[in-house]
Amino acid sequence: MFTKYFLNYGKTGVIFCYRHYSNRNVLKLKERGMFEDIFPDNAANVVTDVLNARPQVVYAGFDPTANSLHVGNLLVLINLLHWQRGGHHPIAVVGGATAKIGDPSGRTKEREEIARTIIEENITGLCSNINAIFNNHEKYFWKDTTKLEPLRILNNESWYQIMNPVELIGGAGKYLRMGTLLSRTSVQNRLQSSSGMSFTEFSYQLFQAYDWLHLFKKHNCTFQIGGNDQMGNIMSGHELISKICNKQVYGLTLPLVTTEMGDKFGKSAGNAVWLSNDQTSDFTFYQFWIRQPDSEVEKFLKLFTFDTLGSINDLMRKHKEQPQLQLPQKRLAEQVTLLVRGEEGLAKAQAASKALYEGSVTALGEMHPKEISETFHGATIVEVLSEAGQSILDVAMKAGCFPTKQDAIRIISAGGFYINQQRVNNPSEIVNLNIHRLKNNTSLLRVGKRNYYIVKWLL
Numbered sequence: 001m002f003t004k005y006f007l008n009y010g011k012t013g014v015i016f017c018y019r020h021y022s023n024r025n026v027l028k029l030k031e032r033g034m035f036e037d038i039f040p041d042n043a044a045n046v047v048t049d050v051l052n053a054r055p056q057v058v059y060a061g062f063d064p065t066a067n068s069l070h071v072g073n074l075l076v077l078i079n080l081l082h083w084q085r086g087g088h089h090p091i092a093v094v095g096g097a098t099a100k101i102g103d104p105s106g107r108t109k110e111r112e113e114i115a116r117t118i119i120e121e122n123i124t125g126l127c128s129n130i131n132a133i134f135n136n137h138e139k140y141f142w143k144d145t146t147k148l149e150p151l152r153i154l155n156n157e158s159w160y161q162i163m164n165p166v167e168l169i170g171g172a173g174k175y176l177r178m179g180t181l182l183s184r185t186s187v188q189n190r191l192q193s194s195s196g197m198s199f200t201e202f203s204y205q206l207f208q209a210y211d212w213l214h215l216f217k218k219h220n221c222t223f224q225i226g227g228n229d230q231m232g233n234i235m236s237g238h239e240l241i242s243k244i245c246n247k248q249v250y251g252l253t254l255p256l257v258t259t260e261m262g263d264k265f266g267k268s269a270g271n272a273v274w275l276s277n278d279q280t281s282d283f284t285f286y287q288f289w290i291r292q293p294d295s296e297v298e299k300f301l302k303l304f305t306f307d308t309l310g311s312i313n314d315l316m317r318k319h320k321e322q323p324q325l326q327l328p329q330k331r332l333a334e335q336v337t338l339l340v341r342g343e344e345g346l347a348k349a350q351a352a353s354k355a356l357y358e359g360s361v362t363a364l365g366e367m368h369p370k371e372i373s374e375t376f377h378g379a380t381i382v383e384v385l386s387e388a389g390q391s392i393l394d395v396a397m398k399a400g401c402f403p404t405k406q407d408a409i410r411i412i413s414a415g416g417f418y419i420n421q422q423r424v425n426n427p428s429e430i431v432n433l434n435i436h437r438l439k440n441n442t443s444l445l446r447v448g449k450r451n452y453y454i455v456k457w458l459l
């Protein structure tokens with residue numbers, strides 16, 4: 001059963017949000033392509049019964065090896081949100097301890113050691129990403145009187161800090177069999193590589209397994225989710241809990257988000273699109289989704305938005321009729337940016353897109369100079385004194401647009417120079433600040449197609 005809500009949010013207009021009425025059985029998300037594998041293999045029917053019977057506790061972990069999460073991790077967070085919408089209790093573990101060990105999954109060589117202070121900063125960054133997403137979800141996507149179960153964020157350092165290593169190796173380690181640990185893909189790949197594997201990295205599985213045991217004992221956490229590179233670690237946790245507690249727990253993996261060419265989006269792959277706006281601007285983040293090709297956009301709408309499958313089908317039908325409108329891409333960009341960057345970030349991204357692609361001077365005038373610089377290919381910002389009687393040539397030279405006056409006169413006269421996206425072709429025309437200055441006290445100069453300079457007027 002679906003209820004339609006009208007969400008009115010400021011400048012960005014009215015958006016429909018469909019709230020998927022508490023479907024406890026999150027396994028249904030398989031229809032959206034959300035789950036890849038389940039462990040134990042044949043547990044799907046039992047899991048459905050367990051999920052329907054009562055709210056469950058579910059966790060996913062993130063190692064603070066960078067100061068922001070990225071769009072690959074976002075899929076895991078959205079999956080946790082679906083559990084929360086179904087009435088379950090989500091936990092996000094930030095791996096303050098495991099970041100020092102280094103997960104070998106999917107890596108060809110050992111991680112560089114990260115200084116403690118950097119790990120602390122990274123933890124702050126990750127917690128702020130996670131909190132922002134859960135808060136934005138509640139604010140913009142969940143318009144129901146039912147209260148969502150609160151998210152808990154736990155740092156695994158908190159239990160390892162007070163633990164005797166003998167308890168870990170002697171108490172938990174003896175339940176994990178060497179043959180099984182060695183057979184994991186992450187271990188095999190590394191053992192066969194020229195760089196080999198240290199004992200520290202090999203021990204990673206024990207840490208992640210122990211985390212789950214700890215969460216199971218302390219919070220009755222019966223489910224763990226993660227990207228499909230996490231299956232080996234999840235299986236080790238399952239083994240530990242079954243042997244020590246004689247209880248059944250379940251692991252679910254999600255597909256890896258990849259580029260069109262099939263490369264995983266991630267930190268190690270070096271192609272991450274970051275969730276923090278000081279790493280990836282609101283505009284670049286929004287444009288990442290707008291630029292998704294037709295071959296990917298339907299899949300991403302199912303994975304990254306809360307739109308119903310029915311409304312996604314309708315949108316794809318409309319898209320076939322009028323592909324030039326890019327309706328699915330716009331919907332995807334709008335929904336994901338709202339979730340990750342909130343109303344303000346979405347408004348900024350849309351204004352910047354208008355300024356760049358539709359040449360909207362109003363939108364340009366509302367942007368912060370730093371955003372203008374990010375939007376316009378890192379344009380340099382130059383301060384220019386607003387003196388009376390300055391010509392366009394004077395300002396262009398002060399802003400460093402041309403190497404010589406001769407070049408300036410030639411290019412401006414030939415029509416290759418623009419102020420605030422409007423062509424000006426008379427170099428001796430006097431700059432009129434009432435016309436040429438934007439609301440934010442800047443002017444955007446452009447030479448040719450894409451060389452931008454931002455003049456900040458000193459009054």
Ligand SMILES: Nc1ncnc2c1ncn2[C@@H]1O[C@H](COP(=O)(O)OP(=O)(O)OP(=O)(O)O)[C@@H](O)[C@H]1O
Pocket residue numbers: 060061062063064065071072073075076103105106107225226227228229230254255256257258264265266267268269
């Ligand atoms: N591209 C992706 N698609 C889906 N899930 C992902 C993706 N990248 C990471 N994850 C998942 O996010 C969780 C946290 O991953 P992690 O912090 O190790 O990020 P990562 O980018 O994979 O790091 P690295 O590339 O350094 O190994 C894990 O469950 C992982 O499987």
Ligand SMILES: N[C@@H](Cc1ccc(O)cc1)C(=O)O
Pocket residue numbers: 060061062063093095098103156207208211212226230233
């Ligand atoms: N091993 C996971 C992160 C993680 C850390 C601790 C956990 O308990 C669970 C997962 C990764 O690197 O992607």
